[in-house]
Amino acid sequence: MSSRSPSSVTPVTQPQGGLKTTDRLLRWIVVALLVVSVIVTTLYTALSIYIATQLVYVPQKPNYATPASLGLQFKYVTFPSRTDQVQLKGWYIPGVLPNGNLTSQRTIIMVHGKGANRTDKSAGLLNLSGELARHGFAVLAFDMRDSGESPPAPLSLGYFEQRDVLGAVDFLRSGPIPYPALGRTRIIGGWGVSMGAATLMMAAAQEPVIRAVVSDCAYADIIPILEREIPKGSHLPLMFTPGGLFATRVLYGMDFYSVRPEDIVANIAPRPILFIHGTSDTFVPPSNMDALAAAARTAPNANVQTWLVPGAAHAQSFNTEGAAYVDRVVAFYNAALGPDTSV
Protein backbone atom coordinates (compact mmCIF):
# COMPACT_ATOMS: atom_id res chain seq x y z
CA MET A 1 0.00 0.00 0.00
CA SER A 2 1.29 3.41 -0.83
CA SER A 3 0.50 4.69 2.69
CA ARG A 4 3.14 2.25 4.04
CA SER A 5 5.90 3.33 1.69
CA PRO A 6 8.63 5.37 3.32
CA SER A 7 7.95 8.26 1.00
CA SER A 8 4.37 8.69 2.18
CA VAL A 9 4.22 7.63 5.82
CA THR A 10 0.77 7.85 7.38
CA PRO A 11 0.87 9.82 10.60
CA VAL A 12 0.68 7.58 13.63
CA THR A 13 -2.03 9.71 15.14
CA GLN A 14 -4.73 11.70 13.51
CA PRO A 15 -7.13 14.17 15.03
CA GLN A 16 -10.35 12.64 16.35
CA GLY A 17 -13.13 12.42 13.80
CA GLY A 18 -10.62 12.33 10.97
CA LEU A 19 -11.58 8.78 9.88
CA LYS A 20 -11.08 8.38 6.16
CA THR A 21 -13.73 6.96 3.86
CA THR A 22 -11.33 4.18 2.88
CA ASP A 23 -11.01 3.11 6.52
CA ARG A 24 -14.78 3.12 6.93
CA LEU A 25 -15.12 1.07 3.75
CA LEU A 26 -12.39 -1.34 4.87
CA ARG A 27 -14.16 -1.81 8.20
CA TRP A 28 -17.45 -2.66 6.47
CA ILE A 29 -15.78 -5.09 4.08
CA VAL A 30 -13.99 -6.88 6.92
CA VAL A 31 -17.13 -7.08 9.07
CA ALA A 32 -19.10 -8.45 6.10
CA LEU A 33 -16.36 -11.02 5.41
CA LEU A 34 -16.34 -12.07 9.06
CA VAL A 35 -20.11 -12.51 9.16
CA VAL A 36 -20.17 -14.46 5.90
CA SER A 37 -17.25 -16.67 6.92
CA VAL A 38 -18.82 -17.53 10.29
CA ILE A 39 -22.20 -18.39 8.76
CA VAL A 40 -20.82 -20.35 5.78
CA THR A 41 -18.24 -22.29 7.78
CA THR A 42 -20.66 -23.08 10.61
CA LEU A 43 -23.23 -24.42 8.15
CA TYR A 44 -20.58 -26.40 6.28
CA THR A 45 -19.27 -27.89 9.51
CA ALA A 46 -22.73 -28.83 10.76
CA LEU A 47 -23.65 -30.53 7.48
CA SER A 48 -20.29 -32.33 7.40
CA ILE A 49 -20.93 -33.76 10.87
CA TYR A 50 -24.39 -34.82 9.74
CA ILE A 51 -22.94 -36.58 6.67
CA ALA A 52 -20.36 -38.36 8.84
CA THR A 53 -22.98 -39.71 11.25
CA GLN A 54 -25.14 -40.91 8.36
CA LEU A 55 -22.24 -42.42 6.44
CA VAL A 56 -21.02 -44.73 9.18
CA TYR A 57 -24.36 -46.03 10.35
CA VAL A 58 -25.94 -48.93 8.51
CA PRO A 59 -28.82 -50.83 10.15
CA GLN A 60 -27.93 -54.46 10.78
CA LYS A 61 -29.81 -57.23 8.98
CA PRO A 62 -30.50 -60.54 10.71
CA ASN A 63 -29.21 -63.74 9.13
CA TYR A 64 -32.06 -65.38 7.21
CA ALA A 65 -30.97 -69.03 7.55
CA THR A 66 -28.27 -71.33 8.87
CA PRO A 67 -26.10 -73.95 7.12
CA ALA A 68 -28.49 -76.56 8.55
CA SER A 69 -31.00 -75.38 5.92
CA LEU A 70 -28.51 -76.71 3.34
CA GLY A 71 -28.11 -79.99 5.21
CA LEU A 72 -24.66 -79.05 6.49
CA GLN A 73 -23.15 -79.42 9.93
CA PHE A 74 -21.87 -76.27 11.58
CA LYS A 75 -20.96 -74.75 14.92
CA TYR A 76 -21.54 -71.24 16.21
CA VAL A 77 -18.27 -69.47 16.95
CA THR A 78 -17.35 -66.20 18.60
CA PHE A 79 -13.95 -64.59 18.32
CA PRO A 80 -12.41 -61.16 18.87
CA SER A 81 -11.21 -58.89 16.11
CA ARG A 82 -7.48 -58.23 16.13
CA THR A 83 -6.35 -55.04 17.93
CA ASP A 84 -9.72 -53.76 19.17
CA GLN A 85 -11.30 -57.02 20.39
CA VAL A 86 -14.78 -56.58 18.93
CA GLN A 87 -16.59 -59.88 19.63
CA LEU A 88 -17.64 -61.26 16.24
CA LYS A 89 -20.18 -64.01 15.61
CA GLY A 90 -19.97 -66.63 12.94
CA TRP A 91 -20.29 -70.23 11.85
CA TYR A 92 -17.65 -72.82 11.28
CA ILE A 93 -18.81 -75.28 8.62
CA PRO A 94 -16.53 -78.31 8.18
CA GLY A 95 -15.76 -79.40 4.65
CA VAL A 96 -17.39 -82.56 3.37
CA LEU A 97 -15.12 -85.04 1.61
CA PRO A 98 -16.29 -87.25 -1.27
CA ASN A 99 -16.51 -90.20 1.16
CA GLY A 100 -18.80 -88.19 3.41
CA ASN A 101 -16.19 -87.57 6.11
CA LEU A 102 -15.76 -84.09 7.51
CA THR A 103 -12.53 -82.12 7.25
CA SER A 104 -11.08 -78.89 8.55
CA GLN A 105 -7.70 -79.04 6.77
CA ARG A 106 -8.38 -76.19 4.35
CA THR A 107 -10.57 -73.35 5.57
CA ILE A 108 -11.97 -70.49 3.52
CA ILE A 109 -12.80 -67.26 5.37
CA MET A 110 -15.92 -65.77 3.77
CA VAL A 111 -16.10 -61.96 3.96
CA HIS A 112 -19.43 -60.32 3.17
CA GLY A 113 -20.12 -56.86 1.78
CA LYS A 114 -21.52 -53.60 3.17
CA GLY A 115 -24.94 -53.77 4.82
CA ALA A 116 -24.97 -57.55 4.48
CA ASN A 117 -24.08 -60.47 6.76
CA ARG A 118 -22.70 -63.99 6.66
CA THR A 119 -25.77 -65.26 4.84
CA ASP A 120 -26.11 -62.34 2.35
CA LYS A 121 -29.10 -63.59 0.40
CA SER A 122 -28.58 -61.10 -2.41
CA ALA A 123 -25.03 -62.24 -3.21
CA GLY A 124 -25.82 -65.89 -2.38
CA LEU A 125 -23.14 -66.06 0.28
CA LEU A 126 -24.70 -68.87 2.33
CA ASN A 127 -25.26 -70.96 -0.80
CA LEU A 128 -21.68 -70.39 -1.93
CA SER A 129 -20.44 -71.34 1.56
CA GLY A 130 -22.44 -74.54 1.24
CA GLU A 131 -20.99 -75.28 -2.20
CA LEU A 132 -17.43 -74.79 -0.95
CA ALA A 133 -18.11 -77.04 2.05
CA ARG A 134 -19.46 -79.75 -0.26
CA HIS A 135 -16.26 -79.47 -2.31
CA GLY A 136 -14.15 -80.29 0.73
CA PHE A 137 -13.35 -76.82 2.07
CA ALA A 138 -14.21 -75.89 5.64
CA VAL A 139 -15.79 -72.45 5.80
CA LEU A 140 -15.56 -69.74 8.44
CA ALA A 141 -18.50 -67.47 7.66
CA PHE A 142 -18.76 -64.58 10.10
CA ASP A 143 -20.46 -61.24 10.55
CA MET A 144 -18.09 -58.31 10.47
CA ARG A 145 -18.68 -55.53 12.99
CA ASP A 146 -22.03 -53.79 12.57
CA SER A 147 -23.37 -56.75 10.61
CA GLY A 148 -25.66 -59.67 11.38
CA GLU A 149 -25.20 -60.79 14.98
CA SER A 150 -21.94 -58.91 15.62
CA PRO A 151 -21.95 -55.74 17.71
CA PRO A 152 -22.82 -52.34 16.23
CA ALA A 153 -19.82 -50.28 15.14
CA PRO A 154 -19.09 -47.48 12.69
CA LEU A 155 -18.98 -48.69 9.11
CA SER A 156 -15.54 -47.90 7.75
CA LEU A 157 -15.62 -49.72 4.40
CA GLY A 158 -12.58 -51.80 5.25
CA TYR A 159 -10.54 -49.41 7.39
CA PHE A 160 -11.51 -51.07 10.70
CA GLU A 161 -13.11 -54.21 9.22
CA GLN A 162 -9.73 -55.60 8.16
CA ARG A 163 -9.16 -56.21 11.88
CA ASP A 164 -12.19 -58.53 11.79
CA VAL A 165 -10.65 -60.62 9.02
CA LEU A 166 -7.36 -60.70 10.92
CA GLY A 167 -9.33 -61.79 14.01
CA ALA A 168 -10.78 -64.64 11.95
CA VAL A 169 -7.24 -65.68 10.99
CA ASP A 170 -6.17 -65.57 14.66
CA PHE A 171 -9.19 -67.66 15.60
CA LEU A 172 -8.31 -70.33 13.04
CA ARG A 173 -4.63 -70.29 13.99
CA SER A 174 -4.86 -70.22 17.77
CA GLY A 175 -8.47 -70.04 18.95
CA PRO A 176 -10.59 -72.90 20.27
CA ILE A 177 -10.91 -75.66 17.67
CA PRO A 178 -14.58 -75.89 16.61
CA TYR A 179 -14.34 -79.62 15.79
CA PRO A 180 -11.52 -81.01 17.97
CA ALA A 181 -11.77 -84.41 16.30
CA LEU A 182 -10.90 -82.82 12.95
CA GLY A 183 -7.91 -80.95 14.32
CA ARG A 184 -6.75 -77.45 13.57
CA THR A 185 -6.98 -76.00 10.11
CA ARG A 186 -3.78 -76.45 8.11
CA ILE A 187 -4.14 -73.83 5.41
CA ILE A 188 -6.32 -70.72 5.05
CA GLY A 189 -7.81 -69.03 2.01
CA GLY A 190 -10.17 -66.09 1.71
CA TRP A 191 -13.17 -65.13 -0.40
CA GLY A 192 -14.69 -61.67 -0.29
CA VAL A 193 -17.38 -59.76 -2.10
CA SER A 194 -17.45 -55.98 -2.67
CA MET A 195 -16.40 -54.27 0.59
CA GLY A 196 -15.57 -57.74 1.90
CA ALA A 197 -13.19 -58.33 -0.99
CA ALA A 198 -11.45 -54.99 -0.45
CA THR A 199 -11.23 -55.72 3.28
CA LEU A 200 -9.89 -59.22 2.65
CA MET A 201 -7.15 -57.88 0.38
CA MET A 202 -6.10 -55.27 2.95
CA ALA A 203 -5.94 -58.00 5.60
CA ALA A 204 -4.13 -60.48 3.33
CA ALA A 205 -1.54 -57.85 2.42
CA GLN A 206 -0.41 -57.82 6.06
CA GLU A 207 -1.13 -61.46 6.97
CA PRO A 208 0.80 -64.07 4.97
CA VAL A 209 -1.20 -66.87 6.61
CA ILE A 210 -3.97 -66.14 4.10
CA ARG A 211 -2.62 -68.28 1.26
CA ALA A 212 -5.07 -67.45 -1.52
CA VAL A 213 -7.59 -64.67 -2.20
CA VAL A 214 -10.73 -64.59 -4.32
CA SER A 215 -11.87 -61.01 -4.75
CA ASP A 216 -15.36 -60.60 -6.19
CA CYS A 217 -16.18 -57.05 -7.37
CA ALA A 218 -13.81 -55.21 -5.01
CA TYR A 219 -13.15 -51.50 -5.30
CA ALA A 220 -9.64 -50.31 -6.01
CA ASP A 221 -10.17 -47.01 -4.18
CA ILE A 222 -13.23 -46.13 -2.10
CA ILE A 223 -13.04 -42.35 -2.59
CA PRO A 224 -14.50 -42.13 -6.14
CA ILE A 225 -17.42 -44.29 -4.99
CA LEU A 226 -18.00 -42.12 -1.93
CA GLU A 227 -17.76 -38.99 -4.09
CA ARG A 228 -20.59 -40.42 -6.16
CA GLU A 229 -22.68 -41.92 -3.34
CA ILE A 230 -22.46 -39.24 -0.61
CA PRO A 231 -24.09 -36.47 -2.71
CA LYS A 232 -26.69 -39.00 -3.88
CA GLY A 233 -27.52 -40.14 -0.34
CA SER A 234 -27.33 -36.77 1.40
CA HIS A 235 -28.87 -34.69 -1.43
CA LEU A 236 -26.06 -32.21 -0.89
CA PRO A 237 -23.59 -30.89 -3.48
CA LEU A 238 -20.28 -32.62 -4.13
CA MET A 239 -18.42 -29.94 -2.13
CA PHE A 240 -19.73 -31.43 1.14
CA THR A 241 -18.02 -34.78 0.55
CA PRO A 242 -14.52 -33.76 1.72
CA GLY A 243 -16.04 -32.16 4.83
CA GLY A 244 -18.03 -35.29 5.59
CA LEU A 245 -14.96 -37.47 5.15
CA PHE A 246 -12.90 -35.20 7.40
CA ALA A 247 -15.67 -35.29 10.03
CA THR A 248 -15.58 -39.14 10.01
CA ARG A 249 -11.89 -38.88 10.74
CA VAL A 250 -12.46 -36.59 13.71
CA LEU A 251 -15.52 -38.39 15.04
CA TYR A 252 -14.57 -42.02 14.44
CA GLY A 253 -10.83 -41.99 13.79
CA MET A 254 -11.19 -43.56 10.35
CA ASP A 255 -9.42 -42.44 7.21
CA PHE A 256 -11.34 -43.31 4.06
CA TYR A 257 -8.51 -41.88 1.97
CA SER A 258 -6.36 -44.83 3.02
CA VAL A 259 -8.95 -47.41 1.93
CA ARG A 260 -7.17 -48.06 -1.35
CA PRO A 261 -6.64 -51.79 -1.92
CA GLU A 262 -4.79 -50.97 -5.15
CA ASP A 263 -1.96 -49.52 -3.06
CA ILE A 264 -1.34 -52.74 -1.11
CA VAL A 265 -2.55 -55.55 -3.35
CA ALA A 266 0.95 -56.18 -4.72
CA ASN A 267 2.01 -57.19 -1.19
CA ILE A 268 -0.13 -60.32 -1.49
CA ALA A 269 2.27 -61.83 -4.07
CA PRO A 270 3.41 -64.53 -4.53
CA ARG A 271 0.13 -65.80 -3.09
CA PRO A 272 -2.43 -66.21 -5.87
CA ILE A 273 -5.36 -63.84 -6.36
CA LEU A 274 -8.45 -64.43 -8.49
CA PHE A 275 -10.28 -61.23 -9.39
CA ILE A 276 -13.91 -61.63 -10.46
CA HIS A 277 -16.08 -58.77 -11.70
CA GLY A 278 -19.41 -58.45 -13.50
CA THR A 279 -19.48 -56.52 -16.75
CA SER A 280 -22.80 -54.93 -15.74
CA ASP A 281 -21.58 -53.75 -12.35
CA THR A 282 -22.57 -50.10 -12.17
CA PHE A 283 -21.91 -49.67 -8.44
CA VAL A 284 -18.25 -50.64 -8.56
CA PRO A 285 -17.37 -50.37 -12.26
CA PRO A 286 -15.27 -53.20 -13.80
CA SER A 287 -12.43 -50.70 -14.30
CA ASN A 288 -11.74 -51.31 -10.59
CA MET A 289 -10.76 -54.90 -11.38
CA ASP A 290 -8.43 -53.68 -14.12
CA ALA A 291 -6.78 -51.27 -11.70
CA LEU A 292 -6.43 -53.92 -8.99
CA ALA A 293 -5.08 -56.56 -11.37
CA ALA A 294 -2.60 -54.08 -12.85
CA ALA A 295 -1.45 -53.08 -9.35
CA ALA A 296 -1.18 -56.72 -8.25
CA ARG A 297 0.90 -57.57 -11.32
CA THR A 298 3.52 -54.97 -10.43
CA ALA A 299 4.91 -57.49 -7.93
CA PRO A 300 7.74 -59.46 -9.57
CA ASN A 301 6.34 -62.83 -8.51
CA ALA A 302 2.65 -62.00 -8.94
CA ASN A 303 0.12 -64.78 -9.48
CA VAL A 304 -2.99 -63.01 -10.73
CA GLN A 305 -6.05 -64.33 -12.54
CA THR A 306 -9.03 -62.31 -13.71
CA TRP A 307 -12.53 -63.29 -14.72
CA LEU A 308 -14.95 -60.77 -16.19
CA VAL A 309 -18.43 -62.26 -15.86
CA PRO A 310 -20.67 -61.22 -18.76
CA GLY A 311 -23.91 -59.54 -17.74
CA ALA A 312 -23.35 -59.81 -13.99
CA ALA A 313 -24.41 -56.83 -11.87
CA HIS A 314 -22.69 -55.83 -8.61
CA ALA A 315 -22.08 -58.88 -6.38
CA GLN A 316 -24.12 -61.05 -8.73
CA SER A 317 -21.42 -63.10 -10.42
CA PHE A 318 -22.18 -66.22 -8.34
CA ASN A 319 -25.92 -65.90 -8.97
CA THR A 320 -25.28 -65.29 -12.69
CA GLU A 321 -22.80 -68.11 -13.29
CA GLY A 322 -23.90 -70.61 -10.64
CA ALA A 323 -22.07 -73.92 -11.08
CA ALA A 324 -19.46 -72.39 -13.39
CA TYR A 325 -18.59 -69.90 -10.64
CA VAL A 326 -18.23 -72.70 -8.09
CA ASP A 327 -16.12 -74.81 -10.44
CA ARG A 328 -13.78 -71.92 -11.18
CA VAL A 329 -13.37 -70.88 -7.56
CA VAL A 330 -12.91 -74.47 -6.36
CA ALA A 331 -10.29 -75.11 -9.07
CA PHE A 332 -8.48 -71.93 -8.00
CA TYR A 333 -8.44 -72.94 -4.33
CA ASN A 334 -7.38 -76.51 -5.13
CA ALA A 335 -4.44 -75.19 -7.14
CA ALA A 336 -3.52 -72.55 -4.57
CA LEU A 337 -4.05 -74.46 -1.33
CA GLY A 338 -3.24 -77.98 -2.48
CA PRO A 339 -5.34 -81.11 -1.98
CA ASP A 340 -6.93 -82.26 1.25
CA THR A 341 -4.61 -84.97 2.53
CA SER A 342 -7.08 -86.51 4.92
CA VAL A 343 -8.93 -88.29 2.09
Next chain:
Amino acid sequence: MSSQSFNTFSGSAQNPSSQYKGSALRGALVGLIPLGLLIVIVAVTFLLTALARQLVASSGFFAQQQAAVIVLIAGLAVALVVYIIAIVRTLRSITAWQRGGAVGQARAALLALGFTALVVLLPVVLALVLPQNPAQ
Protein backbone atom coordinates in the same frame (compact mmCIF):
# COMPACT_ATOMS: atom_id res chain seq x y z
CA MET B 1 13.52 6.39 37.08
CA SER B 2 16.36 6.93 34.74
CA SER B 3 15.73 3.83 32.66
CA GLN B 4 12.12 4.87 32.17
CA SER B 5 13.21 8.33 31.15
CA PHE B 6 15.65 6.79 28.74
CA ASN B 7 12.98 4.57 27.17
CA THR B 8 10.61 7.46 26.79
CA PHE B 9 13.33 9.53 25.32
CA SER B 10 14.45 6.84 22.86
CA GLY B 11 10.79 6.17 21.88
CA SER B 12 10.12 9.73 21.00
CA ALA B 13 13.39 9.86 19.14
CA GLN B 14 12.34 7.03 16.76
CA ASN B 15 11.51 8.06 13.23
CA PRO B 16 7.80 8.04 12.23
CA SER B 17 8.29 5.08 9.88
CA SER B 18 9.50 2.65 12.59
CA GLN B 19 6.91 3.98 15.01
CA TYR B 20 4.24 3.28 12.38
CA LYS B 21 5.57 -0.22 11.83
CA GLY B 22 5.57 -0.96 15.56
CA SER B 23 2.00 0.15 16.08
CA ALA B 24 0.88 -1.63 12.89
CA LEU B 25 2.48 -4.83 14.11
CA ARG B 26 0.73 -4.49 17.45
CA GLY B 27 -2.56 -3.89 15.65
CA ALA B 28 -2.04 -6.94 13.43
CA LEU B 29 -1.27 -9.12 16.43
CA VAL B 30 -4.41 -7.95 18.22
CA GLY B 31 -6.37 -8.62 15.03
CA LEU B 32 -5.07 -12.17 14.89
CA ILE B 33 -6.15 -13.03 18.46
CA PRO B 34 -9.61 -14.35 17.39
CA LEU B 35 -7.97 -16.67 14.82
CA GLY B 36 -5.45 -17.90 17.37
CA LEU B 37 -8.18 -18.62 19.91
CA LEU B 38 -10.25 -20.41 17.28
CA ILE B 39 -7.36 -22.63 16.18
CA VAL B 40 -6.43 -23.53 19.76
CA ILE B 41 -10.01 -24.36 20.81
CA VAL B 42 -10.70 -26.39 17.65
CA ALA B 43 -7.45 -28.33 18.11
CA VAL B 44 -8.29 -29.03 21.76
CA THR B 45 -11.81 -30.08 20.70
CA PHE B 46 -10.42 -32.58 18.19
CA LEU B 47 -8.11 -34.00 20.87
CA LEU B 48 -10.95 -34.23 23.39
CA THR B 49 -13.16 -35.92 20.80
CA ALA B 50 -10.50 -38.57 20.19
CA LEU B 51 -10.09 -38.97 23.96
CA ALA B 52 -13.85 -39.31 24.51
CA ARG B 53 -13.99 -41.92 21.75
CA GLN B 54 -11.25 -43.93 23.44
CA LEU B 55 -12.69 -43.58 26.93
CA VAL B 56 -16.13 -44.93 26.00
CA ALA B 57 -14.91 -47.46 23.42
CA SER B 58 -15.90 -50.35 25.67
CA SER B 59 -19.48 -49.04 26.03
CA GLY B 60 -20.40 -49.84 22.45
CA PHE B 61 -20.79 -47.97 19.21
CA PHE B 62 -23.84 -45.86 20.05
CA ALA B 63 -22.39 -44.60 23.34
CA GLN B 64 -19.10 -43.94 21.59
CA GLN B 65 -20.77 -42.01 18.78
CA GLN B 66 -22.91 -40.04 21.22
CA ALA B 67 -19.89 -39.08 23.33
CA ALA B 68 -17.83 -38.08 20.30
CA VAL B 69 -20.62 -36.04 18.71
CA ILE B 70 -21.46 -34.28 21.99
CA VAL B 71 -17.82 -33.38 22.70
CA LEU B 72 -17.25 -32.24 19.10
CA ILE B 73 -20.39 -30.12 18.87
CA ALA B 74 -19.90 -28.65 22.35
CA GLY B 75 -16.27 -27.84 21.58
CA LEU B 76 -17.12 -26.26 18.25
CA ALA B 77 -19.93 -24.26 19.87
CA VAL B 78 -17.49 -22.96 22.49
CA ALA B 79 -15.02 -22.15 19.71
CA LEU B 80 -17.71 -20.25 17.82
CA VAL B 81 -18.82 -18.23 20.86
CA VAL B 82 -15.25 -17.42 21.91
CA TYR B 83 -14.40 -16.49 18.32
CA ILE B 84 -17.38 -14.13 18.01
CA ILE B 85 -16.66 -12.51 21.39
CA ALA B 86 -13.01 -12.06 20.43
CA ILE B 87 -14.01 -10.47 17.12
CA VAL B 88 -16.46 -8.07 18.80
CA ARG B 89 -13.81 -7.04 21.33
CA THR B 90 -11.23 -6.56 18.60
CA LEU B 91 -13.64 -4.46 16.56
CA ARG B 92 -14.30 -2.31 19.66
CA SER B 93 -10.56 -1.84 20.13
CA ILE B 94 -10.26 -0.88 16.48
CA THR B 95 -13.04 1.69 16.89
CA ALA B 96 -11.25 3.12 19.92
CA TRP B 97 -7.97 3.34 18.02
CA GLN B 98 -9.66 5.00 15.08
CA ARG B 99 -11.31 7.54 17.38
CA GLY B 100 -8.02 8.06 19.16
CA GLY B 101 -6.33 8.71 15.83
CA ALA B 102 -4.20 5.51 15.79
CA VAL B 103 -5.28 4.84 12.24
CA GLY B 104 -2.30 2.71 11.25
CA GLN B 105 -2.79 0.35 14.18
CA ALA B 106 -6.54 0.16 13.50
CA ARG B 107 -5.97 -0.53 9.82
CA ALA B 108 -3.50 -3.32 10.55
CA ALA B 109 -5.92 -4.92 13.00
CA LEU B 110 -8.72 -4.68 10.43
CA LEU B 111 -6.56 -6.30 7.78
CA ALA B 112 -5.67 -9.09 10.24
CA LEU B 113 -9.36 -9.64 10.89
CA GLY B 114 -9.97 -9.78 7.14
CA PHE B 115 -7.20 -12.37 6.87
CA THR B 116 -8.86 -14.28 9.72
CA ALA B 117 -12.17 -14.32 7.85
CA LEU B 118 -10.43 -15.71 4.76
CA VAL B 119 -8.66 -18.41 6.80
CA VAL B 120 -11.98 -19.42 8.38
CA LEU B 121 -13.51 -19.64 4.90
CA LEU B 122 -10.54 -21.56 3.53
CA PRO B 123 -11.81 -25.11 4.24
CA VAL B 124 -15.04 -24.36 2.39
CA VAL B 125 -13.17 -22.79 -0.52
CA LEU B 126 -10.82 -25.78 -0.64
CA ALA B 127 -13.79 -28.15 -0.65
CA LEU B 128 -15.13 -26.23 -3.64
CA VAL B 129 -11.93 -26.26 -5.65
CA LEU B 130 -10.40 -29.61 -4.66
CA PRO B 131 -10.56 -32.00 -7.60
CA GLN B 132 -13.08 -34.81 -7.15
CA ASN B 133 -13.56 -37.72 -9.50
CA PRO B 134 -16.81 -39.50 -8.67
CA ALA B 135 -17.09 -43.02 -10.03
CA GLN B 136 -19.27 -43.16 -13.13
